[in-house]
Amino acid sequence: MLAFHVIFGANGMIVYHQKRNEYKALDAEIKSIQAENDHLNQNIQALKTDPKAIEKEARQQLHYAKPGEVIYTLPAEKPPLPTSTAKK
Numbered sequence: 002m003l004a005f006h007v008i009f010g011a012n013g014m015i016v017y018h019q020k021r022n023e024y025k026a027l028d029a030e031i032k033s034i035q036a037e038n039d040h041l042n043q044n045i046q047a048l049k050t051d052p053k054a055i056e057k058e059a060r061q062q063l064h065y066a067k068p069g070e071v072i073y074t075l076p077a078e079k080p081p082l083p084t085s086t087a088k089k
Contacts, residue, residue: 010016047054059065066072 048058064072064074
């Protein structure tokens, strides 16, 4: 009976392994989010201090151009027309 409780009980080995796997998954997710946060903080710092980063964002987001440059934009894709299969 004691062995059964140690293995299958509320705090048994099976629950322990499940919680350990959950901890590993959450730890990996935390590390991934921290890396993304570090990357975003670097981007913020660059936008505060680096003129080239500011220019890059202005060109991409606001479609700014230097004098004499021409910006070409493609039209947005139109969604395909729905086809009906109903007979008239």
